[in-house]
Amino acid sequence: xxxxxxxxxxxxxxxxxxxxxxxxxxxxxxxxxxxxxxxxxxxxxxxxxxxxxxxxxxxxxxxxxxxxxxxxxxxxxxxxxxxxxxxxxxxxxxxxxxxxxxxxxxxxxxxxxxxxxxxxxxxxxxxxxxxxxxxxxxxxxxxxxxxxxxxxxxxxxxxxxxxxxxxxxxxxxxxxxxxxxxxxxxxxxxxxxxxxxxxxxxxxxxxxxxxxxxxxxxxxxxxxxxxxxxxxxxxxxxxxxxxxxxxxxxxxxxxxxxxxxxxxxxxxxxxxxxxxxxxxxxxxxxxxxxxxxxxxxxxxxxxxxxxxxxxxxxx
Ligand code: GLN
Numbered sequence: 460x461x462x463x464x465x466x467x468x469x470x471x472x473x474x475x476x477x478x479x480x481x482x483x484x485x486x487x488x489x490x491x492x493x494x495x496x497x498x499x500x501x502x503x504x505x506x507x508x509x510x511x512x513x514x515x516x517x518x519x520x521x522x523x524x525x526x527x528x529x530x531x532x533x534x535x536x537x538x539x540x541x542x543x544x545x546x547x548x549x550x551x552x553x554x555x556x557x558x559x560x561x562x563x564x565x566x567x568x569x570x571x572x573x574x575x576x577x578x579x580x581x582x583x584x585x586x587x588x589x590x591x592x593x594x595x596x597x598x599x600x601x602x603x604x605x606x607x608x609x610x611x612x613x614x615x616x617x618x619x620x621x622x623x624x625x626x627x628x629x630x631x632x633x634x635x636x637x638x639x640x641x642x643x644x645x646x647x648x649x650x651x652x653x654x655x656x657x658x659x660x661x662x663x664x665x666x667x668x669x670x671x672x673x674x675x676x677x678x679x680x681x682x683x684x685x686x687x688x689x690x691x692x693x694x695x696x697x698x699x700x701x702x703x704x705x706x707x708x709x710x711x712x713x714x715x716x717x718x719x720x721x722x723x724x725x726x727x728x729x730x731x732x733x734x735x736x737x738x739x740x741x742x743x744x745x746x747x748x749x750x751x752x753x754x755x756x757x758x759x760x761x762x763x764x765x766x767x768x769x770x771x772x773x774x
Contacts, residue, residue, distance in 0.1 A: 461738070462504060462512045463769040473500055473515035476761040483748040483756035486722040491620035495521070495724065495747035500757045502765075505666035505741045507679035507732075513662065519745055520659045522617045524721030525557065525753075527599075527655040528580040529694055529702070530668070531587060534602045536690040538588045546570070547586060547640070548579045550697060557704045557753055558627050563634060570640060575701040575719065577652075578631050584655060585641050585648040592647045596654045606671055606678070606685055607664045617723075618657035625653060656721075662743040665727050669741025672698075672717070673729035679739070695729065699773075703759075706752040714763050715772025716742070723747060724755040728762060730771045740771075 464472075477500045486492040501516035523530075536544050551572045553562040558577045562568070571579035589595035600611055632649050635641040641648050671678050672694060676686040698717035703710040710718065718728040724747030732739035742765075744758040766772055 462506065462510075462740075464512070466512060466514060469502065469504075469512060469514040472761060472764055473502060476500060476757050476764065477515070479757035479760045480746060480748040481756075483750040485724070485747045486749055486753075489617070489621050489624060489722070491614075491617040492522075492524075492723055492747070497748040499724075500744075500746040500761065501662055502742065502744045502758075502761060503662040503666045505663070505670045506738060507670070507674065509680045511663065511666070516745065517662055520661045521723045521725050521745055521747070522614050522656060522721070523658045523660050524656045524723045524725065525575065525580070526660075526665070526719050526721040526725055526727045527658060528575050528583070529672075529698060529719045529727070530603055531580065531583050531599055531655055532574040532697070533686050533690055533694050534588070534599055535583055535586045536693070537602075537686045539586070541689060541693060544583075544586070548574045548582055550693070550700070552701045552707060554705050558631065560627075560631060560634060563638075569638075571635070573697060573701045575697055576704075577628055578635060581628065581632050581648050581652045582635055582640055584652040585643040587651060592643070592650050596651050599651075599655055600658060603658065603668070607667045608681075609664060611664070612659050613654060614657045614659045618654055621653045621657060622650075625649060628652065660725070662745060665725060665743035666741040669727050669729045669743060670739065671741070672727075673731045673739040673741055675731075695731070698729065703754050704752045706750075706754055706759075710754075710759065711774070714759070714766045715774045716762065716766055717773065718762070720754045720758075722749055722753050724749055724758065726755055726758045726762065731773060733773065736770065
């Protein structure tokens with residue numbers, strides 16, 4: 460397969476965009492993430508036959524952070540059905556920061572606005588299938604492993620670092636508890652949420668997840684149905700409307716690819732096969748210097764350039 464560009468071209472684009480890392484900084488509020496090298500930038504594209512094109516710092520692993528939110532959402536939808544899940548969490552963007560308490564306080568909506576902000580994600584973590592926090596986390600990690608056919612591990616240092624500094628998330632979880640929206644105790648729900656954020660992933664594994672989302676839940680490599688097309692459709696809608704936090708509108712306008720970012724600097728992107736483009740791709744990007752919205756600064760710029768050059772936008 461035929462990527463629309465050569466490795467040399469991609470290498471050139473990465474080096475051009477690397478300077479944008481100065482537009483952000485590593486996530487300072489999680490000490491273990493603050494230590495990442497802010498100059499790194501790597502990208503990997505995966506096509507429907509498992510073929511890959513990569514450039515930059517590709518030999519890296521990093522934690523999923525908020526990227527895990529789209530997978531936990533897919534998992535609960537698969538388990539309980541869309542109707543049940545949408546009773547507990549809405550699909551409306553907030554226009555506020557991912558960890559803001561403001562939308563909840565002001566609008567008192569009766570359920571979190573969407574599963575990709577922290578309030579919604581913590582609610583979803585508590586809903587994961589399993590009878591204990593350990594079982595729920597185990598089920599989630601096994602679900603993610605079923606996408607990639609490889610075992611994944613928790614980054615203990617990041618998990619501990621997050622747990623010690625999760626004051627805002629703890630506040631959000633208490634708020635959810637007070638509103639009767641949390642199916643577990645505060646510390647239980649937080650534990651699952653912080654563990655899922657601390658799962659280690661490589662660019663290749665992340666691109667494979669993006670590829671399966673791009674192909675509506677059916678792995679084009681193994682032909683296995685990983686999750687239903689209804690769930691995939693909603694996942695992509697959420698990635699477009701809420702996946703890049705409160706910069707989702709700009710990302711949709713200038714990049715136009717369903718994507719989900721995390722504060723470790725990772726971006727998961729799913730380029731679906733559609734009318735003007737026969738082939739779909741999964742794209743993973745890593746560059747830990749994040750901008751004010753919490754998105755990888757250079758990673759976003761690289762995707763923007765790639766999308767405009769090769770017409771990856773779904774719009
Ligand atoms: N663990 C991070 C947090 O809850 C995840 C946030 C993110 O990636 N935006 O603050």
